[in-house]
Amino acid sequence: MTGRRLSSLLASVTAAAAGASILTGCGVLPGATGGSREPVTVMTWAPDQTRATNMPGMPAMAQTYARWVNSQGGIDGHELRVLTCNEQNTPAGAAACARRAVRENAVAVVGSYSQNGRAFMAPLEAAGIPYIGGYGLTDDEFTSHLSYPVNGGLAALIAGHGMQLAESCRRVSLVRPDTLAGDRLPKLLDAGLKKASRRGAVDIPAVEDATEYTEQAASAREEAGTEDGCVAAVLGERTQTFFDSFRRLPKATGGAQAADDEDDTAESVRISSVLGSVGQPVIDRTGGARSPFEGAYVTGWYPEADDKSWEPMRKVIQEHAFADNRVDPTDTGVQTTWIAYTVLKEVIESLDRDTITSARIAEALDRGAQVDTGGLTPKLRWMYEDLLGAPDFPRIVNHAVTFQVVRKGRLVAQKPGFVDVGPTVSHGG
Known part of the structure; x- marks a missing residue:
């Protein structure tokens, strides 16, 4: 092999090695082709x-x-x-x-x-x-x-949540962010509630990144009432913070246990939210079957997490x-x-x-x-x-959503399949 051919071969090998190094630096995974x-x-x-x-x-x-x-x-x-x-x-x-x-x-x-x-x-x-x-x-x-x-999006979740709550709740309180995006939520929730001729929800704006929500929790519970009342909170990661404040209220209860309690004096306020504000990771972190979210209604976009x-x-x-x-x-x-x-x-x-x-x-x-x-x-x-x-x-x-409920610490389907909320979103938007 001549010196010129050898130099050319070495240059090619060096260039190929350099190229491989550059690709690896960009995050190419071993075995990727x-x-x-x-x-x-x-x-x-x-x-x-x-x-x-x-x-x-x-x-x-x-x-x-x-x-x-x-x-x-x-x-x-x-x-x-x-x-x-x-x-x-x-x-x-x-x-x-x-x-x-x-x-x-x-x-x-x-x-x-x-x-x-x-x-x-x-x-x-x-x-x-x-x-x-x-x-x-x-x-x-x-x-x-x-x-x-x-x-x-959030529009479908909130409109669908109104439809889900309309089946079980006589009165609803909505705790939502005091933001421009949050300002739209009451109208969407009401559009879902009114599909079943329910009255509109009581709107309770709240600071999105507060460290406690005692005042809003008390207002929400009072407005929902104790007879088939529901408190819906849609505050992203702060939803857990809100329900911590809610369950600390005197005589407050935080889920389906209230409705099933043999004590006639117990309050039967149910809680609810949408996926993204409440999900399986939050339920797991807050006690699973002993979570304050036990019995809560939740509206999602997709099938429950255990779906095949x-x-x-x-x-x-x-x-x-x-x-x-x-x-x-x-x-x-x-x-x-x-x-x-x-x-x-x-x-x-x-x-x-x-x-x-x-x-x-x-x-x-x-x-x-x-x-x-x-x-x-x-x-x-x-x-x-x-x-x-x-x-x-x-x-x-x-414009499909799913209705879910927390049972024994797991989010499961409240009803099978998807629910079409397209007409409700159009009306509420």
């Missing part, structure tokens, strides 16, 4: 270590999903690269995450959580980056032409989360992220292209790419005729 197709970069953001609601499980689930799919050869031959970002529960943090997604050429933001839609959607829209399967908190997620929600439809997700978490306790399969944020990445995977596979761009993903979704989530939602599609078209939530395509 993308074939000749280009990698696909996406971002997932959520707040972490803040005073308000935190969702660390969502970025952690995104990373778990990437490890799994890359161990299978990627998505249709494309290695999946996931960027994560702490949104910090602030407009500045959300905007910074969105700008980073643009700067690092993400083709989509997937399965993320933010209350600051106006701050993050503008940079994404300017760059043409679709927002797939956000948690569903902000108006922008249901109005932006580049948002593709997988659930009906979640088995594929559970298997991926078991094999690829590596004991990361942030990735809790019963957490609604983790579940939403799984569904959002299911959408991404099916859309990329439908494109069958060597190069995936944000424009191609958005175009595929707009032209009718349909996603089967294995029973976790109705089939999802975002064509014009699939949109709910509610005045304030035009981008909703999934």
Whole structure:
């Protein structure tokens, strides 16, 4: 072998080694194979270590999903690269995450959580980056032409919760955040209650990040009354704080035990909430079957956590989360992220292209790419005729919810299957 050929071979080997080092530094997982197709970069953001609601499980689930799919050869031959970002529960943090997604050429933001839609959607829209399967908190997620929600958001939960409570509650108190987003909740809850000719709920605004809620708890219990009264609290992570204050009230009771108590003098106020404010992790942390949430009514977007439809997700978490306790399969944020990445995977596979761009993903979704989530939602599609078209939530395509109840420390189905709340959301919006 001539010296020139040897030098050329050594240069090639060195370049290949350097390339492998660069890829490893970017987070490529051992065993990941993308074939000749280009990698696909996406971002997932959520707040972490803040005073308000935190969702660390969502970025952690995104990373778990990437490890799994890359161990299978990627998505249709494309290695999946996931960027994560702490949104910090602030407009500045959300905007910074969105700008980073643009700067690092993400083709989509997937399965993320933010209350600051106006701050993050503008940079994404300017760059043409679709927002797939956000948690569903902000108006922008249901109005932006580049948002593709997988659930009906907080609007569907609250409207559905009104329908759920209307079946059992004569009077309802609603404790909700004293914010612009919170101001909309009473009208949505009332729309659900009025489906059964129930009177509207008593509206009790509360500071979102308070350390105790004794005053609001006392008002809520008094307004609900003791005869088939219900107290609904929707305060995100502070919901647990509210019900701690509620159960400390003199003679207060915190769940179905009150209705079943043999003591006729016991109060029969039931408590309720929606998934995201109350979920299985919170119930487990607060005592399981002895939790103050025992007997509570809860409205969710998806089947209960023990439903067999979640088995594929559970298997991926078991094999690829590596004991990361942030990735809790019963957490609604983790579940939403799984569904959002299911959408991404099916859309990329439908494109069958060597190069995936944000424009191609958005175009595929707009032209009718349909996603089967294995029973976790109705089939999802975002064509014009699939949109709910509610005045304030035009981008909703999934207006199904589930009615659940806490029994023996577990969230279980109160009634089987999905409940369509589309007409109620339209009326309440």
